Amino acid sequence: MRKADRHDILFLQFFAVTSLVLWHAAPHQFENLPQWFDFYVAKFYIGVPLFFFVAGYLWIAGEKKYLNEKTTIILKKKIKRILFPYLFLGTIVFLPKAILNSYTYNPVKPSILGFLSSFLYPATNSVRFLWFLPCLFVLFIIALLFLRHGMNKQTLTLSYGIAILLFLITECLPVKFEQDPLCIITALNNLHFFILGMLAYRYSHYLAMRRISIWILIVFHLVLFYRLLFPVQGIVLDLLNWAFYTLFIIVIYGLSTKAGKKLMRLSLAYDVGLYSYPIFIFSWFVLVGLRVVLYDRFELSQIMMNGAILLSFIAGLLLPLLLAKYLDQKLPRALRPLVGL
16 A cells, blocks of 8 residues: 655645546537636646646655666666556557547547557557656656756756747647657657756745745736736747746645645545546546546536536546555556556
């Protein structure tokens, strides 16, 4: 049975996975989605950026271990932890999805070439939102090659500036998400979130200062209101989104250091944070099943749509949590990496 005593990290993981499950709780193609849900999807979704932030934070938190380990050993661990679930789940879902292609929102190519390309291009994978895993793996490769021996404040600050530049460049590249091999471009686009996590670890004592926290909150609300009230485009929109998500993450991180311990006293919140990775993996199966049962079979009124979203959100969290806890106890240790345990 797994345990963790970093309540701040558990809080961040809890916040990230609940945000992600809510985002996937209804098909975005529907025209009669509640306004609050459309607003959340367009303006307040923070799940994936927060996961990247946590990954960077945990990477630097374990720097002593990484500095003393061989590169090949670290690489093997990351392959086992990240790529095994990606390959395993993408494989077992491919054939059923190919058979039911006409009923899916994102069909796959039912061929050997289609099977292989679904792993090379993660956005075309049979479990589409697993694109996050190869993208995260690429980020760890970058950290392993370029940031492993340069994790002091000055080097990280310089690296963060380069990452912001890469973000602006990749925003301008005419490459579709489905054409991004191993999500390399997406990884470069999100590298600044990963390094932001590393910087938060290094500057944690500054971020905890009351004066700094107040200024961050003030600037965050200014950016938030500007983003809500004034439509912008192009590079101004890119910079505004960067500022918003960066400040939003720092605000959540500040909450994690203050409110994390109190919230994680609740056993359900603690478990959701602790099993956030397998919940992320298993939630796809629950949410897809509920889409077939709820959204594809009935024409839902606004009230029913709100109920369907709430049901999908609760089931998308709790059923994967129960399955993860069961497998954590019953599954042989050698097989656990296949499902993110």
